[in-house]
Amino acid sequence: MAKKPTAKKRRTITIEQFHRDHSAVIAAAKKAGGVDVVNADGSVRFHVSSPHAALPEFR
Amino acid sequence: MSADDHLRRWLAQGLTGCQFAARIARERHRILSFVVPAVADEADVSGFFDACREARLPAIAIFTGIRTEAALVEQLARLSEGDRWQIAEVSPEGVATDDVFVGVDWRVRAGLVSSVMGFAPFASMPVTRRAPYVCMAAWLGEHDNPHWTKFEKGIVHFLDTDLGGLELTKAKYQALTKASVDATKELLKDPPDDARYYRRAAFRLSPAARALLRPVTR
Numbered sequence: 001m002a003k004k005p006t007a008k009k010r011r012t013i014t015i016e017q018f019h020r021d022h023s024a025v026i027a028a029a030k031k032a033g034g035v036d037v038v039n040a041d042g043s044v045r046f047h048v049s050s051p052h053a054a055l056p057e058f059r
Numbered sequence: 060m061s062a063d064d065h066l067r068r069w070l071a072q073g074l075t076g077c078q079f080a081a082r083i084a085r086e087r088h089r090i091l092s093f094v095v096p097a098v099a100d101e102a103d104v105s106g107f108f109d110a111c112r113e114a115r116l117p118a119i120a121i122f123t124g125i126r127t128e129a130a131l132v133e134q135l136a137r138l139s140e141g142d143r144w145q146i147a148e149v150s151p152e153g154v155a156t157d158d159v160f161v162g163v164d165w166r167v168r169a170g171l172v173s174s175v176m177g178f179a180p181f182a183s184m185p186v187t188r189r190a191p192y193v194c195m196a197a198w199l200g201e202h203d204n205p206h207w208t209k210f211e212k213g214i215v216h217f218l219d220t221d222l223g224g225l226e227l228t229k230a231k232y233q234a235l236t237k238a239s240v241d242a243t244k245e246l247l248k249d250p251p252d253d254a255r256y257y258r259r260a261a262f263r264l265s266p267a268a269r270a271l272l273r274p275v276t277r
Contacts, residue, residue, distance in 0.1 A: 015103075018103075018106060019102070019106050022106075022109060022110040022113045022114075023113070025110050026091070026110055026113065026114045029091060030088055034063070034092075037103075044096075045095075045103065046093055046094060046095040046096075046099065046103060046107075047061075047063070047092075047093070047094040047095075048091065048092065048093050048094075048107065048110075049063050049091075049092050049094075050087075050088050050089075050090060050091050050092070050114075050116065051067055051084075051086070051087050051088065051089070051090065052087060052088075053087050054085060054086055054087050055067075055068070055071055055084075055085045058071050058081075058085045
């Protein structure tokens with residue numbers, strides 16, 4: 001039986017962490033998929049990212 | 060495709076005319092994006108800009124929930140609640156129109172503001188700024204481009220961007236500058252428009268937006 005694909009867990013940090021530690025935000029944003037900044041109830045407030053790979057089709 | 064990926068590809072195509080923006084968008088880890096689906100708090104956008112300053116990366120805030128000029132003005136009103144933001148109507152020299160030109164400045168530190176560049180999918184915007192989403196992009200560093208020497212002391216904008224990662228020789232920088240000017244002129248040919256109008260204007264909105272903006276501009 002084929003294994004059911006599992007949803008990839010998104011990386012998150014809290015809004016308090018976002019305002020307290022920019023270095024951590026930048027490091028998380030540079031990882032593949034970036035980082036969701038979440039409210040205390042876990043809802044997504046905004047997303048921060050930095051392109052993880054170059055665009056080879058434009059080279 | 061996510062909004063930040065979409066915008067990145069739009070920039071990489073060179074549709075702003077700016078060949079530097081296109082190159083930066085094509086590379087990894089050369090920009091920092093912020094994507095917000097609703098009206099963003101002033102502190103969140105300012106916090107993001109501060110993070111970009113720390114990272115020494117250009118900032119692009121993408122407001123995917125903004126669909127109309129009225130919604131954009133609501134976002135500008137929210138930003139103007141913070142004392143680091145200055146939203147003002149500007150009057151570019153030589154332009155004959157009733158459209159509203161809106162300047163957006165963000166205080167980087169005492170004595171230095173960043174002139175924010177706006178993008179929006181509105182027909183009033185110049186074609187080079189008519190991106191798929193409403194965005195505010197900015198360079199939040201200092202005068203970090205050694206090739207750009209005609210800078211204004213108290214203002215930074217994209218010409219001040221640290222391009223160190225692109226490893227450009229003086230000749231290559233000059234060639235890309237010429238290519239940018241030529242491409243922008245070509246893109247702004249029909250209907251006739253001029254990049255000079257947008258040096259200090261983030262957004263060009265329809266005359267109907269003027270009344271909405273009145274409480275926001277200082």
